[in-house]
Amino acid sequence: MIQSDKHKYADVLRPGMPRATQFFSALEGLIKVHLPRLHAHFEKEGVEAPLYAARWVVTCFTCFSFDLALRVFDAFLLEGWKIIYRVALALLRISERELLKMPFDQIVGYLQHQLQNSVEEEKLMAAAFRISISLADIDALELEAEEQRRQRKAALEERKRERRRNQNQSQ
Numbered sequence: 001m002i003q004s005d006k007h008k009y010a011d012v013l014r015p016g017m018p019r020a021t022q023f024f025s026a027l028e029g030l031i032k033v034h035l036p037r038l039h040a041h042f043e044k045e046g047v048e049a050p051l052y053a054a055r056w057v058v059t060c061f062t063c064f065s066f067d068l069a070l071r072v073f074d075a076f077l078l079e080g081w082k083i084i085y086r087v088a089l090a091l092l093r094i095s096e097r098e099l100l101k102m103p104f105d106q107i108v109g110y111l112q113h114q115l116q117n118s119v120e121e122e123k124l125m126a127a128a129f130r131i132s133i134s135l136a137d138i139d140a141l142e143l144e145a146e147e148q149r150r151q152r153k154a155a156l157e158e159r160k161r162e163r164r165r166n167q168n169q170s171q
Contacts, residue, residue, distance in 0.1 A: 023057050023081070024049035025145030026138060027088055034089055034131065038096050045104040052111035053088055061087060068121045075125075082133060090128035091115060 027049045032039040042048075055063050060076065062069040075083040092099070095115060099107055 020057050022142050022145045026141035029141040030085055035092055041100050047107050051108050064116045064119055071125055085133055086128040086131045089131050090124055
């Protein structure tokens with residue numbers, strides 16, 4: 001299960017966290033579509049998904065209550081990553097009103113530490129299942145994120161080669 005095409009959860013924990021990086025990029029795209037005001041506020045404040053969602057995705061939400069983690073994991077077995085996106089969006093949707101009033105440091109602190117104490121499992125899961133996300137949308141966002149990662153890696157490699165050429169020419 002941990003390596004099936006539907007789940008690929010082990011890739012979250014591999015060096016460089018490729019699946020987590022892909023998740024963060026796709027999540028930001030979904031926030032832009034489903035929560036545009038919050039997306040704009042996060043952009044203004046410089047809040048990026050890895051700052052708050054890393055703990056969520058790496059632990060499969062075990063940083064919340066054990067019961068919630070079991071429900072998410074159970075749905076994960078059935079839906080795959082779709083439920084992880086839905087729960088993340090639901091957490092943000094439930095908290096949106098408060099988050100829109102906060103500056104960067106309060107947003108990150110709230111999402112990393114305070115939110116887990118105020119979440120009602122039933123309301124969260126109901127909100128998550130009401131969020132309509134297609135697998136095609138997720139796949140497109142994940143492919144886009146993977147392409148961006150490849151481009152960044154290629155640009156980094158090119159800069160390294162350029163540096164080596166410059167060093168060789170100066171010697």
